[in-house]
Amino acid sequence: xxxxxxxxxxxxxxxxxxxxxxxxxxxxxxxxxxxxxxxxxxxxxxxxxxxxxxxxxxxxxxxxxxxxxxxxxxxxxxxxxxxxxxxxxxxxxxxxxxxxxxxxxxxxxxxxxxxxxxxxxxxxxxxxxxxxxxxxxxxxxxxxxxxxxxxxxxxxxxxxxxxxxxxxxxxxxxxxxxxxxxxxxxxxxxxxxxxxxxxxxxxxxxxxxxxxxxxxxxxxxxxxxxxxxxxxxxxxxxxxxxxxxxxxxxxxxxxxxxxxxxxxxxxxxxxxxxxxxxxxxxxxxxxxxxxxxxxxxxxxxxxxxxxxxxxxxxxxxxxxxxxxxxxxxxxxxxxxxxxxxxxxxxxxxxxxxxxxxxxxxxxxxxxxxxxxxxxxxxxxxxxxxxxxxxxxxxxxxxxxxxxxxxxxxxxxxxxxxxxxxxxxxxxxxxxxxxxxxxxxxxxxxxxxxxxxxxxxxxxxxxxxxxxxxxxxxxxxxxxxxxxxxxxxxxxxxxxxxxxxxxxxxxxxxxxxxxxxxxxxxxxxxxxxxxxxxxxxxxxxxxxxxxxxxxxxxxxxxxxxxxxxxxxxxxxxxxxxxxxxxxxxxxxxxxxxxxxxxxxxxxxxxxxxxxxxxxxxxxxxxxxxxxxxxxxxxxxxxxxxxxxxxxxxxxxxxxxxxxxxxxxxxxxxxxxxxxxxxxxxxxxxxxxxxxxxxxxxxxxxxxxxxxxxxxxxxxxxxxxxxxxxxxxxxxxxxxxxxxxxxxxxxxxxxxxxxxxxxxxxxxxxxxxxxxxxxxxxxxxxxxxxxxxxxxx
Numbered sequence: 052x053x054x055x056x057x058x059x060x061x062x063x064x065x066x067x068x069x070x071x072x073x074x075x076x077x078x079x080x081x082x083x084x085x086x087x088x089x090x091x092x093x094x095x096x097x098x099x100x101x102x103x104x105x106x107x108x109x110x111x112x113x114x115x116x117x118x119x120x121x122x123x124x125x126x127x128x129x130x131x132x133x134x135x136x137x138x139x140x141x142x143x144x145x146x147x148x149x150x151x152x153x154x155x156x157x158x159x160x161x162x163x164x165x166x167x168x169x170x171x172x173x174x175x176x177x178x179x180x181x182x183x184x185x186x187x188x189x190x191x192x193x194x195x196x197x198x199x200x201x202x203x204x205x206x207x208x209x210x211x212x213x214x215x216x217x218x219x220x221x222x223x224x225x226x227x228x229x230x231x232x233x234x235x236x237x238x239x240x241x242x243x244x245x246x247x248x249x250x251x252x253x254x255x256x257x258x259x260x261x262x263x264x265x266x267x268x269x270x271x272x273x274x275x276x277x278x279x280x281x282x283x284x285x286x287x288x289x290x291x292x293x294x295x296x297x298x299x300x301x302x303x304x305x306x307x308x309x310x311x312x313x314x315x316x317x318x319x320x321x322x323x324x325x326x327x328x329x330x331x332x333x334x335x336x337x338x339x340x341x342x343x344x345x346x347x348x349x350x351x352x353x354x355x356x357x358x359x360x361x362x363x364x365x366x367x368x369x370x371x372x373x374x375x376x377x378x379x380x381x382x383x384x385x386x387x388x389x390x391x392x393x394x395x396x397x398x399x400x401x402x403x404x405x406x407x408x409x410x411x412x413x414x415x416x417x418x419x420x421x422x423x424x425x426x427x428x429x430x431x432x433x434x435x436x437x438x439x440x441x442x443x444x445x446x447x448x449x450x451x452x453x454x455x456x457x458x459x460x461x462x463x464x465x466x467x468x469x470x471x472x473x474x475x476x477x478x479x480x481x482x483x484x485x486x487x488x489x490x491x492x493x494x495x496x497x498x499x500x501x502x503x504x505x506x507x508x509x510x511x512x513x514x515x516x517x518x519x520x521x522x523x524x525x526x527x528x529x530x531x532x533x534x535x536x537x538x539x540x541x542x543x544x545x546x547x548x549x550x551x552x553x554x555x556x557x558x559x560x561x562x563x564x565x566x567x568x569x570x571x572x573x574x575x576x577x578x579x580x581x582x583x584x585x586x587x588x589x590x591x592x593x594x595x596x597x598x599x600x601x602x603x604x605x606x607x608x609x610x611x612x613x614x615x616x617x618x619x620x621x622x623x624x625x626x627x628x629x630x631x632x633x634x635x636x637x638x639x640x641x642x643x644x645x646x647x648x649x650x651x652x653x654x655x656x657x658x659x660x661x662x663x664x665x666x667x668x669x670x671x672x673x674x675x676x677x678x679x680x681x682x683x684x685x686x687x688x689x690x691x692x693x694x695x696x697x698x699x700x701x702x703x704x705x706x707x708x709x710x711x712x713x714x715x716x717x718x719x720x721x722x723x724x725x726x727x728x729x730x731x732x733x734x735x736x737x738x739x740x741x742x743x744x745x746x747x748x749x750x751x752x753x754x755x756x757x758x759x760x761x762x763x764x765x766x767x768x769x770x771x772x773x774x775x776x777x778x779x780x781x782x783x784x785x786x787x788x789x790x791x792x793x794x795x796x797x798x799x800x801x802x803x804x805x806x807x808x809x810x811x812x813x814x815x816x817x818x819x820x821x822x823x824x825x826x827x828x829x830x831x832x833x834x835x836x837x838x839x840x841x842x
Contacts, residue, residue: 235261242269250293256282258740273297277312287313287341304342310349313341315358318401322582325815327408327552328400331361333816350399360405364821366394398818404582405818407556411585412822414559418454419595419827424540424565435474442600443470449596450475450541450569457547457589458571460600461613462761462787467600468543468571469498476515481539483515483529485522487546487759489714489731492516494761495545519544520712523557536563546759547572551581551711552819575616576784578812580711580755588819594827612787618779620807628656628792635798638674638770642683644796645675648766649750650687657792659764661688662703666751667785668768669777675770675798681748688750695721696742705749705756706730706737713756715749754785765789766796774802778810 235243235258243261244254246269259282264271272278276294279285290312295302303309317337321329331350338346353359432451436444442460446467449456458468468484475482486492496514521527522537529538542562544550547570550558562568570586578584590597604613607625614621623630633648635641649664666684671677685691691699698704702718706728716730725738726746737746751768767785769777777799786793797803 236266239266239268243272245269246272246297247293250276250279250296252279252289252293256285259283275308275312276302277306277309280312280316287316305344307348307352310338310343310345311353311356311358313338313343314349314353315401317341318359318399321816322401322404325578325582325584325813326400327404327582327815327817327819328362328398329816331397331399334399354399359399360402361397361399362405362818363395363397364818365824366396366821398816404552407553408583408818409822411552411556411559412819412826414556414562415455415589415594415823416826417564418559418562418566418568421454421564423452423454423567431478435478439470439474441467441602442598443467446569446598447471447474449598450567453596454565454567455595456567456569457586457595457597458569458600459574459590459597460571460602461573461575461604461609461616463602463604463609464573464600465495465545465571466498467598467602468545468569469495471569472515472543473499475541480541481529482541482543483517483522483537483539484543484545485517485519485528487519487549489518490760491546492518493731519550519554519558520709523554523561531561532563534563535561537561537566539563539566541567541569543569543571545571547586548574548576548584549579549759550583550585551579552583552585552817553581554579554711555583555585573787575780576787577755577758577780578815582815583817583819584815585819588817592820592823592827594823608786608789608791608793611793612783615779615783615786615807618808620804631792631794633794633796635770635796637798638679638772641675641768641770641796641798642679645680645751645766645768646683646687648794648796649684653764653766653792653794657764659792663762664764664766665757665762665788666766666768667754667757667788668751668770669773669781670753673770673772675768675773677747677751677753680751680768684750685748695726696739696746698726698742698746698748703749704728704746705752706735707745708735713752715752715760754781754788757788758784761788761790763790764792764794766794768796769799769803770796771798771800774799774806777802777806778812779807780812782807 239261240257244257247254247256247260250272256279260268260272260279263281264278276297277290279293280287280290291302291309294306294309314334317334318329335346335350338349343349350359354361429451432447436448436451439447442464443466446456446458447470450471458464460467472482472484484495486495495516499514499516515529517527525531532538539562542558544558549572550570559568570589572586574587574590578587589595603609607623607627607629611621611623611630614623625631633644635644645666649661649666653659653664654661666680668675668677668680673679685702689699689701689703691702693699698718698721700718700720704716704718706714706716708714714730714735716728716735719727719729719734721727723739725736726742728735728737728746765785765788782803786795
């Protein structure tokens with residue numbers, strides 16, 4: 052790894068070392084990335100519910116402003132300023148955009164899920180008294196808090212579902228795009244503007260409030276001012292100020308409405324940090340920290356009013372454990388038929404994520420318990436498996452006989468799902484592959500274009516490829532059959548760790564009976580921007596075959612990233628300057644060196660132009676976050692007045708058409724219609740009112756935004772204030788985005804090797820493994836211990 056200066060480098064910068072040239076990093080001797088001045092950095096201990104969302108890496112909070120906000124790719128420390136991203140639209144055309152179609156399809160699926168759940172259990176009317184199981188659950192929560200044994204009847208579990216054989220097809224309603232909602236009436240907006248002004252709230256919240264609460268917005272806000280906390284970007288202290296202005300002396304910290312609103316807000320922040328639910332005690336602790344005098348009463352009020360759901364999960368007792376030796380969050384539960392007590396945990400969560408996770412578990416159980424569709428003799432699949440090479444043989448064999456298969460590996464292992472896709476299509480199977488991003492889809496297309504071992508000379512395989520978002524919205528893929536299911540037999544999903552519970556539930560529910568699903572990805576990367584850890588939970592649950600690739604990533608970059616995955620940060624031999632370390636003393640020097648690398652050093656020494664070099668940093672804020680870096684890079688690479696919301700033609704941007712999606716692009720022009728972008732080869736028009744929420748400059752981005760994409764050259768910027776945001780998955784993801792060259796602007800000293808060696812991903816509270824356990828038997832022959840480390 053090179054750190055020596057280049058003799059021709061003469062740029063200067065305030066505060067640089069005197070008596071020597073600039074440390075131009077691209078020629079000279081190699082250096083071990085661990086060889087840095089000693090330093091220290093400790094991970095923050097703030098709880099996820101209280102942090103206002105987790106750091107992007109999921110490993111701690113801190114001043115690095117980690118995570119994404121307006122792009123919808125993760126929680127941010129400055130979410131109050133930019134949390135309005137969830138409303139980001141895709142384009143300004145009269146037709147329904149890709150993002151609108153996707154959101155419409157998601158809403159239809161959620162409605163279907165809710166109707167199905169309503170058939171199982173009658174709803175609790177808001178404000179009504181609870182009875183039966185719901186009352187028992189409330190009693191169980193109180194019993195858990197007091198240390199008493201929970202009510203057994205509340206925790207009764209149905210018997211495990213029998214393994215199904217050849218089920219009848221489920222009739223599904225064909226999804227259709229609902230009509231586009233009309234804009235709020237002028238009188239409605241005027242009334243909302245009046246009440247917000249009276250409460251001292253900014254006028255920018257007017258359209259959001261009118262859209263969220265409808266025609267009765269003014270009266271609803273006067274009756275319950277803390278409803279303002281439902282709007283993205285509003286924080287409890289701001290809602291308190293609004294309530295004081297409207298209620299005067301009647302505004303009190305112990306107001307029941309305030310307790311409910313803060314409880315819901317904390318669960319929403321926990322979802323941004325990746326949790327689908329929280330322990331009741333964790334939520335109550337966070338409520339106390341938010342000056343709620345009676346946290347238990349606030350939780351009970353939220354449950355009674357139907358704002359949140361409370362549920363329990365029976366925990367599996369490991370070998371050598373008894374019910375009394377359970378760890379944190381475990382309580383003694385009900386007795387089984389033999390009189391033995393099993394640990395349970397009482398959780399509380401928002402309905403949308405609870406229903407999504409339950410629907411996902413049901414759909415996965417359907418895939419596992421149903422035999423795959425008979426699309427040819429088993430011998431055909433076996434012959435196809437034998438014709439493949441390496442781990443692809445095991446993957447094809449597993450996919451031929453199972454409805455759900457997991458596949459793990461690094462970037463080089465993507466060739467194995469492509470081999471499965473090619474062989475399945477050759478067998479006449481309606482097979483499709485979907486990637487997380489358009490860039491991932493194009494990478495698959497390039498691999499599929501390469502001739503396979505069984506291809507005749509000149510034969511070119513079809514490209515049945517899509518993005519996950521395009522598949523769900525109907526903009527890409529095979530379309531839907533008469534029952535509303537995807538018209539396919541086999542779906543291979545790449546970048547599976549990026550699936551959150553809602554997206555995964557929509558995807559699984561869209562598969563027809565008898566279909567095969569293969570989830571492939573690198574478990575060492577950052578988890579999804581949305582709540583859940585679907586891929587990691589499935590690996591841990593061991594409910595289906597798991598094939599671990601034996602294909603190593605090549606070259607010095609592959610060696611470095613693979614070592615990071617197992618907790619090591621070694622010195623690697625990089626004769627072609629594939630890996631370069633650029634030590635810096637402060638954030639200002641980090642910004643200066645980054646601009647120098649992108650604009651001059653990398654193009655000159657590596658041959659990669661600035662437009663093909665991506666800068667990655669832990670967060671948006673701070674003196675060397677994406678905002679500061681993008682401002683400096685724009686000034687150097689595409690200076691201009693920024694006449695349209697700070698953007699000029701030629702600017703490199705990141706467009707977020709929907710929460711959790713980040714599409715790199717460039718600005719073409721701006722007019723009265725909006726900002727015209729070029730994203731993934733397509734022209735996108737972002738309406739003027741959506742630009743601030745859904746578009747940001749993209750020369751620098753966060754690792755969550757970069758997940759699922761790769762560039763010829765990557766510059767990873769690690770300023771000193773980013774130390775607390777670092778974790779092994781973050782470093783693994785950021786370093787793994789480089790194809791030919793990686794420069795590390797290194798200002799965190801020993802925090803980097805410490806993060807790689809000692810800081811795994813921050814845990815997420817999810818329910819998927821417990822929901823799957825009674826429905827699906829543990830699969831034999833799964834080898835999660837043989838996979839890469841989970842991220």
